[in-house]
Amino acid sequence: MAACVEVSSLSVETLNGFKILENISLSIDCGDFVVVSGPSGGGKSTLLKVLLGIRDALENLRVAGDVRVLGVDVLKYGFTKLFGRVGVVLQNPVNQVFSLTVEEEVAFPLENAGLDVSEIRRRVDEALKVMELDSLRNRFVNTLSMGQIQRVVLASAIALRPELLILDEPCSYLDPVAKKRFYEYVYSYWRDRKATIVVVEHDLDYVLGFATKLLILNRKVVAYGSPLKVLSEMNIGDYGVKEPIYIKISKQFNKVARNVEESIEYLKSVICRNE
Numbered sequence: 001m002a003a004c005v006e007v008s009s010l011s012v013e014t015l016n017g018f019k020i021l022e023n024i025s026l027s028i029d030c031g032d033f034v035v036v037s038g039p040s041g042g043g044k045s046t047l048l049k050v051l052l053g054i055r056d057a058l059e060n061l062r063v064a065g066d067v068r069v070l071g072v073d074v075l076k077y078g079f080t081k082l083f084g085r086v087g088v089v090l091q092n093p094v095n096q097v098f099s100l101t102v103e104e105e106v107a108f109p110l111e112n113a114g115l116d117v118s119e120i121r122r123r124v125d126e127a128l129k130v131m132e133l134d135s136l137r138n139r140f141v142n143t144l145s146m147g148q149i150q151r152v153v154l155a156s157a158i159a160l161r162p163e164l165l166i167l168d169e170p171c172s173y174l175d176p177v178a179k180k181r182f183y184e185y186v187y188s189y190w191r192d193r194k195a196t197i198v199v200v201e202h203d204l205d206y207v208l209g210f211a212t213k214l215l216i217l218n219r220k221v222v223a224y225g226s227p228l229k230v231l232s233e234m235n236i237g238d239y240g241v242k243e244p245i246y247i248k249i250s251k252q253f254n255k256v257a258r259n260v261e262e263s264i265e266y267l268k269s270v271i272c273r274n275e
């Protein structure tokens with residue numbers, strides 16, 4: 001599998017020497033679904049800003065190392081070289097919309113990308129349908145709920161059909177039901193488009209079941225590998241990350257469940273034994 005993201009010896013520090021990321025090296029394969037977690041202040045957002053080559057955000061920081069995203073040296077060329085190939089959803093959706101109608105919001109990046117009118121219409125229709133925003137297409141985004149705005153931002157990102165989708169705590173304003181739905185949208189995009197996903201999330205309940213890799217970041221790489229491997233080898237609770245309840249249950253039986261169903265099977269087997 002080709003590497004989609006290659007980070008080698010990346011260090012980021014403030015101008016007065018506070019180390020935010022220390023000598024990070026990792027590789028993300030194309031087609032991976034990577035969940036990044038760890039304590040608050042552990043450098044997760046900083047890592048994403050580096051991957052995105054957001055120069056403004058890195059302005060007052062010293063950044064060293066080599067970072068390639070889809071083959072582009074982002075520290076050298078910045079985000080412009082990746083336009084259209086990488087979709088982004090950040091923590092506060094309000095910062096990512098322009099207060100147009102839902103339809104215009106989704107069409108905006110497509111117009112910027114220079115697509116022709118019929119292609120734009122096709123992609124907007126498709127993205128609105130997938131995100132169940134059809135009935136809201138003529139509403140101004142500033143009249144929508146946070147959850148709806150978050151869906152508009154995701155629709156706008158996926159309409160460009162990016163190869164890589166980068167999400168930084170994208171569900172912070174969503175209730176559990178909306179959160180579950182949101183990650184189902186992300187999952188179906190990943191599956192249908194064979195995209196690569198990198199998502200920062202501290203609440204693993206709704207997303208870990210989709211992940212191919214789990215990265216625990218605390219200034220350094222604490223752990224990186226398949227969720228099953230990482231969860232069997234360490235207690236993520238030590239790094240402020242809540243274990244999903246089905247993992248907790250299965251660990252009672254010295255196992256690590258891959259999903260809720262497996263965890264229920266363990267429970268059933270114990271209940272049957274005790275009957």
Ligand SMILES: Nc1ncnc2c1ncn2[C@@H]1O[C@H](COP(=O)(O)OP(=O)(O)O)[C@@H](O)[C@H]1O
Pocket residue numbers: 014020038039040041042043044045046047057060061
């Ligand atoms: N531009 C900056 N200037 C100074 N300190 C920063 C800057 N960006 C991040 N930090 C500090 O780096 C640490 C990690 O921040 P961040 O990457 O946002 O962590 P996380 O997303 O894991 O919560 C925090 O202590 C934060 O205050």
Ligand SMILES: [Mg+2]
Pocket residue numbers: 044045046
């Ligand atoms: Mg953050």
